[in-house]
Amino acid sequence: GQQLNQSPQSMFIQEGEDVSMNCTSSSIFNTWLWYKQDPGEGPVLLIALYKAGELTSNGRLTAQFGITRKDSFLNISASIPSDVGIYFCAGQLSGQGAQKLVFGQGTRLTINP
Amino acid sequence: SQTIHQWPATLVQPVGSPLSLECTVEGTSNPNLYWYRQAAGRGLQLLFYSVGIGQISSEVPQNLSASRPQDRQFILSSKKLLLSDSGFYLCAWSVSPRDYGYTFGSGTRLTVV
Numbered sequence: 001g002q003q004l005n006q007s008p009q010s011m012f013i014q015e016g017e018d019v020s021m022n023c024t025s026s027s028i029f030n031t032w033l034w035y036k037q038d039p040g041e042g043p044v045l046l047i048a049l050y051k052a053g054e055l056t057s058n059g060r061l062t063a064q065f066g067i068t069r070k071d072s073f074l075n076i077s078a079s080i081p082s083d084v085g086i087y088f089c090a091g092q093l094s095g096q097g098a099q100k101l102v103f104g105q106g107t108r109l110t111i112n113p
Numbered sequence: 114s115q116t117i118h119q120w121p122a123t124l125v126q127p128v129g130s131p132l133s134l135e136c137t138v139e140g141t142s143n144p145n146l147y148w149y150r151q152a153a154g155r156g157l158q159l160l161f162y163s164v165g166i167g168q169i170s171s172e173v174p175q176n177l178s179a180s181r182p183q184d185r186q187f188i189l190s191s192k193k194l195l196l197s198d199s200g201f202y203l204c205a206w207s208v209s210p211r212d213y214g215y216t217f218g219s220g221t222r223l224t225v226v
Contacts (some may be wrong), residue, residue, distance in 0.1 A: 044219030
């Protein structure tokens with residue numbers, strides 16, 4: 001089946017540092033999404049990207065849809081304690097009427113105060 | 114506004130017992146509905162999806178089944194649970210075709226003992 005390669009798997013940073021994570025795929029996606037999951041909760045959508053090359057920001061978060069449509073990255077600037085959690089990328093496959101998403105394996109972010 | 118309800122939040126069941134997890138969506142009509150399982154706090158695996166009442170597609174062979182008896186109700190079931198069925202189960206919905214990304218429920222933590 002389709003897979004997304006998300007890296008890094010884990011990050012341990014100091015509060016205030018910037019964070020960068022990315023996803024790559026062997027398949028072309030027509031939509032890329034980034035989710036954040038807090039412990040014991042369902043993932044929450046952070047940013048959605050709809051066009052190749054698109055760069056979108058949401059507060060301190062910035063994400064880009066790769067020009068090849070096979071990759072995406074997420075940056076978090078000036079991290080704060082509430083940024084702790086697991087971040088997932090997801091790609092929507094073209095022509096899928098049920099809008100099935102393929103998820104990366106997640107990046108676990110830990111912040112040292 | 115649209116909301117998604119998933120229950121119970123936690124469940125401990127003995128091996129061989131039946132299972133029924135319920136998910137309901139409010140504030141929308143004819144949603145696409147999904148069941149995901151997450152093991153060890155990462156990695157979302159699509160189990161089932163449904164584009165309408167009575168229409169169920171299974172992504173992976175397993176000990177589970179799904180049903181959609183009403184437009185906004187999605188049920189995950191098992192006749193006899195296995196230890197390997199333990200995990201975090203997430204229900205999600207989306208509205209085709211213009212709405213991208215899913216909205217997830219808060220999840221059910223299932224422990225089979």
